[in-house]
Amino acid sequence: MPSAAERTRTLVQSTCSAVLLIPGLSVTPCTRPDLLTPEARSVGPDGEIFLVFPADSPAVRAATHAQDDELAAVLELTDVAPVAVPSRIRGRAWVSGWLTCVPGVTEPGRMMLRLEVGDTSVDDLWGAESVEAEDFARATPDPLVAHEAELLQHLHSAHGDQVRCLGTLLGERGPLAERDRAVPLALDRFGLRVRFTESGTGTTADRSFDARFEFPEPVQNITQLRRAMRTLFESALG
Numbered sequence: 001m002p003s004a005a006e007r008t009r010t011l012v013q014s015t016c017s018a019v020l021l022i023p024g025l026s027v028t029p030c031t032r033p034d035l036l037t038p039e040a041r042s043v044g045p046d047g048e049i050f051l052v053f054p055a056d057s058p059a060v061r062a063a064t065h066a067q068d069d070e071l072a073a074v075l076e077l078t079d080v081a082p083v084a085v086p087s088r089i090r091g092r093a094w095v096s097g098w099l100t101c102v103p104g105v106t107e108p109g110r111m112m113l114r115l116e117v118g119d120t121s122v123d124d125l126w127g128a129e130s131v132e133a134e135d136f137a138r139a140t141p142d143p144l145v146a147h148e149a150e151l152l153q154h155l156h157s158a159h160g161d162q163v164r165c166l167g168t169l170l171g172e173r174g175p176l177a178e179r180d181r182a183v184p185l186a187l188d189r190f191g192l193r194v195r196f197t198e199s200g201t202g203t204t205a206d207r208s209f210d211a212r213f214e215f216p217e218p219v220q221n222i223t224q225l226r227r228a229m230r231t232l233f234e235s236a237l238g
Contacts, residue, residue, distance in 0.1 A: 002188055004129035005139035008122045010188075011093045012043060013141040015149070016079040020051065020059050020113075022099070023072055039110070041075075047137025049075060049095065049115040050102065060111045063101045073099040075115060079124065082149035083156045085183045085195045086208045091124025095136075125186060125193060125210065142188045143220050151225070155184040155192075165236040166194055166213055185210060189218045192232065 002010070019036050036059060038051035053060050063071055075095040081088045096119045102112040120131040144151065155163055164182040186193040191214040198207045215228040 001126065001190060002142060003135070003139065004122050004126075005120075005131045005135035006142065007091075007124060007126060008093045008095070008120055008131050008136060009043065009139040010141040010145050011077045011079055011091070011122070011124075012041065012049060012075075012095065014079070014145050016077050018075055018077045020053075020099075020115075021074040021076055022059060022062050023074075025058055025062055038075075038113075044114075047117050047133060049097075049117060051075070051113045051115060052110055053113060055109050055111045057111070059099070059113060060101070063099045063113050066099070071099045073097065073115060081185055082152050083183055083185070085185055086197060086206070090186060091122065093120070093122040093124075095120045097133075144187060144189055144222075144225065147222065148187050151187055152184045155187075155229075159233075162233045162236070163194060166192075166211070166232070167196060168236050168238075169213065170211055189215075189220065191215050192229070 018038055018041065020038060021036075036057070038053055040052040042050050044050060051059075059073070073096070075097075077093045077095075079090045079092065081090050095115065095117055097115045097117045100114050100116070102114050104112075117133045117136055120133065120136050122129055122131065142148075160182075163184050164180075167180070167182055180199055181197040183195050183197075184192060185195040191212055193210055193212050195208055195210050198209075213232055216231060217228075219225045219228050
């Protein structure tokens, strides 16, 4: 199971949506949402987060005016499943800390800000946990993070029947009914999570639940993942 620090680091270094919240920042209804959304983000060697914003962003103005004062800020990340499923938000993370400008401009019209990490928390498919700044700095993102969305979409479109067959591994439930659905929801180096939806009949509403299928051992790259998925599908087919 990935640690809370690893899951948070993975979200920060993924392509999930993010917004920078600065307490007391004057934001009007006319403020363009993209001005509060970093165009790029990365994590430095000491765990600090670097954010690139348009030079006219309210976040840049606030960091510039703060100068030597500590400017508190929170980076809020929202992770949405790349395939259509009930309850599509997979998790959220909040990284709070202190914001400063990085000297120089990354490119014309852009400015880099540095977020020194303080308190961090994550609330996702694994549960809600807090993360110490030191643990966040030491953690590494999941090796599949850059490919997860594409891999899940491929599994759903090209291997839907095989994903559905994984339901046969859920001994307490037995095989899925013909009308039930199975959608790959999340993928990491430890395994695959699938959201099963039992279709209701009459006045009975649809019911969804998640099932986790662990790999024999953690994978580190796409080649190892292919072998692990093949083993998983073969076990489902008996």
